[in-house]
Structure formats: structure tokens, C-alpha cells
Amino acid sequence: MFVASRNFFEQESIEEKTRCRRVHPVNSGWVGQGVEKLDAKESEDLKEAFNIMAYTEKPKQTMPKMLEGEVPLIADFISACHDLCMDLLEGMALSLDLEKDYFTLRHAPSAPSGTTLRLLYYPSTTTTSQALVRAGAHSDYGSLTLLFQQEGSDASGLQVLLPTNKARGEGSEAGEWLDVPASPERVLVNVGDLMEAWTGSRWPSTIHRVLVPANTFVGPRLSIAYFLQPADDVKLHRIGTLAAGQEERGGGRVFEEGMTSGEWLARRFEATYRK
């Protein structure tokens, strides 16, 4: 997957990338550098991305020439990611005393959903006396995210915030950042904002970012994220109640009882992309 991804980012023509670009409000397609801003307080992220709407056989979007031959490989990868997520969701449901299939039934791969495989590419860069933010601090929007980092991406730079800060939005510096080294045996599983809201903040979403330290040269970074989202028409009813003293978070977005997964996702995208 990383070879296919790198070929696309480094060798595909700009015309072809542009032909397949993401056009708001649809999330699939190519996103050029400086378009996305994951942390509203920072400048635009230094990355390029290609968003692939989850599919089983045929892509649901225009594929660039350099990825056309990779359609079966990508389908297999999506399917493996889905299976891993379903295993995790079964365990998570059981731990909440729910039916084992409570979450998996709501993530049927055949139903339309916002589930997306995202290829990411950060060009090589040199920093001066200041650290550089490759991707601003944020939490993901959906249920779960699987994050893969290419081995050997030097100074991987991925960090997760240990959940010690009390209120979201009062400054990420309040907590401690933990490095997540790149390794082929490792996949990072992040809880997303939707899951946090769904479970009454029982499982807070993971805040993460990608940083290049000061006075460093780093080569390109490649990562792949699988963003799992419930089917669009799934109505979200809070599981359990908000524990006493627990804050309503959900990534700072208001959770409305009975709203659908599709509505949740549409609201979250509004904040990330400039109009």
C-alpha cells in the first residue's frame, strides 16, 4: 500500500490529481497542500492526501491513473481494516454490557457511510529553530480510526495527547504528548468523537498531531488512516448516561439525541475545510 501511495503522490501529474480532487462537501478525492487545517489555532497542514470512500469491489469515485491498477489491492486493504475494526467493536460492546453485535450491526460495510481510507503524504522538509506542525492537534470524527505509519519514515513525529487535560479547547499543552513510533507491526487505534459522544464520554477521543522537531531535516512521511463511521442512517442514541461530573465533549460538538451518523459527520467537516 505504501509503495502505491508514494507512487501516486510523487509521480502522478498535477492535472490528474486535480481531475480527482475533493470537491466540498463530498469528502472523497485528492486534497492538495495547505487546504486542510486540523487545528484551527495553527496554520494550514503541510500535507497532501487522497481520500478513498470505502468500497468492496468497485471504487465509488474517479480514481487517478496511477491508482487504477491498485483497485483490488485497496479493496483487500479496506476489507482487512473493516474486519479488524469489527473485532474491536465486538469487544467494546461486550465491555459496555451490550449485545456483542450492537456496534457491528451499525457499521454494515454494504450500507452507505462516511467510512474512508485516506492516504497521506508529507513532503520532506527542514526546520529552523522552530518545530513545524505537519498536522495540527485534533481528534478524528467517527467511531474508530486505524492509523498505519510507513516504517522508516524518519522522525515519525506522530504524537498522542495523554488524557490529562480537563477541558478540550483550553490548550493542548495542558497534557503530555507521547511519541508513537512507526513500525510495521504496529497500528494505532484512535477513538473518534462520535464514539465519545455515543458513549457519554466513557471513551474520550484521542487527540493527536504530527510534529517535526526544531533544527531537523526529515524525509517524506507516509501514513494511511482508516476512518470508520457508522452507516449514514444510523440514529445515535446515547449508551448509558453521562456520569456525574463528566463533561459533555464529543470533540466540542453538540450531540443531539437521535441525530444520524451522516448528520454528525457533515457537521464535523464544516470546521476543517476552508470554504
Ligand SMILES: O=C(O)CCC(=O)C(=O)O
Ligand atoms: O499522518 C498521520 O499519521 C496523522 C493523520 C491524521 O491524524 C488524520 O488525517 O486525521
Ligand SMILES: [Fe+2]
Ligand atoms: Fe487524525
